[in-house]
Amino acid sequence: MAERVTIGDLAQRLGLSKASVSYALNGRPGVSAQTRARVLALARELQWYPSSSARVLSGARTGVVGLVLSRDPELLGTEPYYMLVLSGIESALIDADYGLLLRMVGSEPGRDLAVYERWAGEGRVDGVMLFDQRRDDPRIPLVRHLGLPAVLNGAAEPGSALRAVVPDEHGDANQVVEHLAGLGHRRVAYLSGPSGLLHEERRDLLVRAAAARTGMVVETVEGDYTMGTAERLVTERLRRGPGPTAWVASNDVMALGAVRAAVREGVDVPGRVSVVSWDDSLLCEIGAPPVTALDRHPRDFGRRCAQALLAEIAGDPGDDAVPPPSVLRVRASTGPARP
Amino acid sequence: MAERVTIGDLAQRLGLSKASVSYALNGRPGVSAQTRARVLALARELQWYPSSSARVLSGARTGVVGLVLSRDPELLGTEPYYMLVLSGIESALIDADYGLLLRMVGSEPGRDLAVYERWAGEGRVDGVMLFDQRRDDPRIPLVRHLGLPAVLNGAAEPGSALRAVVPDEHGDANQVVEHLAGLGHRRVAYLSGPSGLLHEERRDLLVRAAAARTGMVVETVEGDYTMGTAERLVTERLRRGPGPTAWVASNDVMALGAVRAAVREGVDVPGRVSVVSWDDSLLCEIGAPPVTALDRHPRDFGRRCAQALLAEIAGDPGDDAVPPPSVLRVRASTGPARP
DNA sequence: CTGAAAGCGCTTACAG
């Protein structure tokens, strides 16, 4: 068991005051270059590390940001999206020498609020990233009240006054709709995630707006991001016929569910029904048929979220960040609408 | 910006000493039931939270455990395994009111060591979970030297003296081999992950031992857990023929790569070649054909790892944990060996 | 049952 080496130990060994050692270690004026070198050498030799709690207690930042994921853990395991976002976040944090405190609380709404409150109260994090924004999201007033720096992913509701990383959902919807319109589709179904999520409402709206411009009719079916539910819903809709000739699913897992439903019902993809996923992933690549999908660059998105939060923490002014345009990866699941 | 409420504020408002307030808050003897109630009520009213840095500085635990993931981020995004393990870890930590500090460092060996050193030196975590054990793993002497509580996932090397969560790899290998033997396969290829990983070496050995008992011949091909490499290696081997009639891939992504290689080469699965994955996931379910896979209960495994670490931190004696037996999910990718 | 005091390991004005 290694005994902790403290600044006091260094001071004693070198015959200096703790203050001088502290100044030397932190690169502040007040010590000669020579003294500084001696201090740094000994610190290195004894493998001294500053106690983070002592530092934080005297006013320093924690060097940690928090992320609460409020989705069903089972879902988090199946959707590659979040792991990619996480790795993007990490890549930015590593550069800034920051750590990530991660919490998964399940999908019951409100369970996350207590976590932010505690993190702020206990002084555990310098800021948080807010994912999966909801209508009238209670986290927005909460972090404001707590004085906790935060970044929203996705456009902020008017008046939220939080920094945000805003994907070009308008462009995303246009790409998807134009691809389908170009193939002659006139009736499309949007298989959404849970309706409380703001980005779902926006996507639905934007798909409808883009569709309206091309004279396309849209119906929305509310899913829950799981394959099972998607499969059931799409099956029901197919049986009810006459249905849309194309399905746009809000994530990759549901897109696969849609394909599966069609295949089971003997409906050829893309012969009679086309399927597009709003998220790209390995799942889409290996699907049978492989699924046309929107690559929204999740790693890059995560990276920008973290960078925006770090800027916020540092007090840097800055506009909302805008990730690079998504790319539609056209695969075999989309084809001409049946005449 | 909420000003921090301290124990001193509570004491002042109540006309008590800070000590009494502290005793009351921590449920220690030394205060009357009535005083305690008054303190707790005010603390709640003012939304007081203990400063974690102050607590840690006076000797308390951090309430945080660390996990360093040393795989390529791209890979972490495609393999569902780690997210499931993560969610299992979280489920145990939530019960114990612990947080998880997560770090992804990429796959260059040794980059993780500096992280453990810093975490220990800075006093950021109470312990760490060590994944992906390697031969002569330098982390084992390191955490020992640092006095950092740790838990290994996977059987410990002799002499490591660390608590471990030990999956029944012997049983796993038997299940896979027996399934294939039962289908009449006599020549099998094991598509492994990188050879430095201890569990890969063990799997290879155990597959060979199990195979030997049934008179089966095994050849090993070293992959890197990615689909691209797996596809290339399997393609090469298929072209070289005459090859094994069954492939066992060490993860789901490589299994999918093997299937894809076979399909592209016009080799029917499972007509001419069977494929088994050592990990189950949605990828295996939706493969074409769906892939027979070993469900090793990753969430449960993660949960047990975290529980073992918490026990270690608490100083509870305890044996190595053993997860429940894996279940082989037989799907369409395995069939009788071609006569 | 309660209070005054020291200590955890840092940082930071303030004197010299």
Place this chain on the structure above:
DNA sequence: CTGAAAGCGCTTACAG
């Protein structure tokens, strides 16, 4: 350029 001292918010013997 250097040192003695106070302070961050807790906990914990030690007196009363």
